[in-house]
Amino acid sequence: MTFSTELEAKFARLLASYPPGRQRSAMIPMLMFAQDELGCVSAELVNEVARRIGVTPVQVEEVLTYYSMLHRKPLGKAHVQVCTNISCLLTGGAELWEQACSRLGIGHKEVLPDGSISLEEVECIGACSWAPAIQVNYQFHHFVTPEKLDRLLASLRNENPHAV
Amino acid sequence: MADPVKLTIDGRQIQAPPGTLVIDAAKRAGIEIPAFCYYEGLSLQAACRMCLVEVEKAPKLMASCTLPVAEGMVVRTETPQVAQARKATLEFLLTNHPLDCPVCDKGGECELQDMVFRYGAGESRFTEVKHHVEEKQWSPVVFYDAPRCILCFRCVRICTEGMGVGALGIVNRGVLSEIAPNHGDHLECDECGMCIDICPVGALTSGAYRYKTRPWEMEHAGTICTHCSNGCKVTLGVRNHEIVRGNNRDHSGINGEFLCIKGRYAFDFFGHPERLQSPLMRIDGKLQEVPWSRALAAVAAKFQEVKGRGGKFGVIGSTRTTNEENYYLQKLARQGLGTNHIDHHRSGDLVTLIDALSGRPNASLATTADLYNAKAVLVVAADLASEQPFLSFQVRANYRHHQARIYVVTEKAVREDAYAAAVVRGGVDGVESLRERLAREPELAILFGASVKGEELRKLVEFGSSLSIPVKYVCLLDYSNSRGAIDMGLMPELLPGCRPSEQPGMTIPEMLACADLDVLWVIGANPLARGQLASANAFAVVQEMFLTETALAAQVVLPASSAYEKTGTVTNVTGEVQRLASPLRKMGTKPDLEIIGLIAKEMGLAPLMGPWDAGKVFDQIRQTAPGYNLPLPAIASGGAAQTAALNGRVAAPSRPELIQSAANGLFESGTLGRYSKILHSVLEGRGRT
């Protein structure tokens, strides 16, 4: 499998940062970075990562299926993660989740037909102080209100995932 | 050795070497601590919490499977608090467990069932609907029922560590966790069933055994696997005169828990519909069923007639018949029929090895235990994992448990590469490049394949001696009694115990090519699968289980019992003699020993031969075959005894050109393999038939 030169460089740095014989420790970051580039973790990627770090593909599967932030199917260009854990729940997170579902007409881990947006209900994303919080790809949105959410979704629909 | 640690377990003073786990120290003192995930010989997991014990001064219960002993430690393994904790653990394990014990294969010998029975965790506070997943079939051998799984990881570890295969993993998390095979929805692996055997519950079940019986309805017989030369002990579970299960039930014998697919599942040739159950005679050009008396009389009359006129016999023995049968056969051939034309299919140059070892004080033959204990092991020209499964397991266990250095010299990649200290790709000459490293080892065990024979083998032994360290050898062979066929003198140039024959007779190729051969007598072999019989008038008598190519060409076919229907002994690849038990008999068949005896009797040779009783024949062997004067109690009690070293030259020409291994892979086993459905279904699944 071939990746972009940037990703290859990241892989090289990663693999060099663990002591000899411990290259398997690079598994999670490799999967994350590759997922960012390819959109999801394909079977081909599983085999490739396994080969590069010297484990069996089923050992990669073990990790891949354990972590909810690794995905087998492609996500939307903008992956909207709504937190409904305790702090966010107390400040309207559940309502935001309902709102996002009904506006987009999709549910948990589903993608709009045009591939622009996907939705996921997540556990605490570490932004409790600014609850309710939503994460879009790697960007955080704090103190989200129903209006803010609508504006956010509208802008994402305009295929501009990073606009707020 | 460091001083032992003193501790108290359940009020008893116990000593244990530092580093011993509390669970092991207790076990050695006869105190059993319950455990699901802990398994001796595998890496630690600490996943199940069944082994919790009270340790004085520790604030909470401790997992004894990962707790090393400490000086002055006071441990209590059965207190109300401990029982309460175990009960709670069991309640958790049962939250999604289907409790389908009445139809579960494991019911009656299930560790979970036993523990629930013991701790009385019969009630549950969980009222939620149980999470259900459908059962899956991963291969012809392996089925997985996730709801029954208690996630102890034993299967994953035995496959990765014990087998070196790594075909299983554990996917998902929390309540959705389950075991997964290496190819998404199916397994591609050794199909050894080790994972099934080690599963404490009925989550992994085998295609061969599932839903056939309840465990307590079987009778068990500990015997020796009839497939490869490694000689694993196997317990046959018999119900209604059929074999329904193979395992090594009490982990006794040389192989402990190990069995490969052949020992565990390929017993199904026993009940194959094409099994011969009546003697056949060629009448009007066609093989037709006749009674035993008629067939035996015809054979004896022919033998008598040919013997009377000084005609030519050719006798081909088997690599799966017992030592007693082989001995009896060569005795009848040599002393009764007066012929030295006796041979068997040769799969390794043991004769040259024994000859080359003579006069070398530092060189001997290894046992299977030596392969587990030797500080260093050298594998030459052999694919152990595929062709010598148990030896491969031993070498791997030696590396895992003792950090033995493994050296590999092979043409192709082998499983041992993964943990070898050094790998050389190429022929036997490659050992030279390892000379310096090997000479620094304290000792060495060398295993070599069939291609190392004759002069090359002598060179290898010379190389071994030049290292100036103790070296033990294993000459790899094909079948369950290939070694016994050599030792019992199924060779034209050698009498029992490798004594040279004064008038060497014909080898198999010579018999087949002999234009005026009068009788070809074949016992459990199929020479005509590869060769042609030149003599048009030869009277062929074949003792077989199936209508092989050779049987089809015979004048008389006598239906033989399999090794699982016989008593007697076999000698494995490392010269370890073990006893067969006969839990059953296929109707219409007779053991080869009896058939040979009956032919002799018909010929009036009974006084010469003595009774066809395996014990009596073994007495003859002990007296006449050097190396076989073995301690009987060891063998009679189901153990193994290695034949004594011959310590002397073998004054007969070795015939390396006759040596050819069948190179049976994991799913092949000569004629028996052809009649094993389970081996076929695995091969078919891989598109290899």
Ligand code: SF4
């Ligand atoms: S059958 Fe043997 S090789 Fe296959 S998964 Fe089970 S333990 Fe591993």
Ligand code: SF4
């Ligand atoms: S399948 Fe059996 S051995 Fe494997 S984790 Fe489950 S219970 Fe343990």
Ligand code: SF4
């Ligand atoms: S390794 Fe050989 S003797 Fe052992 S079970 Fe397999 S075929 Fe039988």
Ligand code: FES
């Ligand atoms: S609970 Fe939502 S960010 Fe912590």
Ligand code: FES
């Ligand atoms: S046996 Fe100790 S935790 Fe499982």
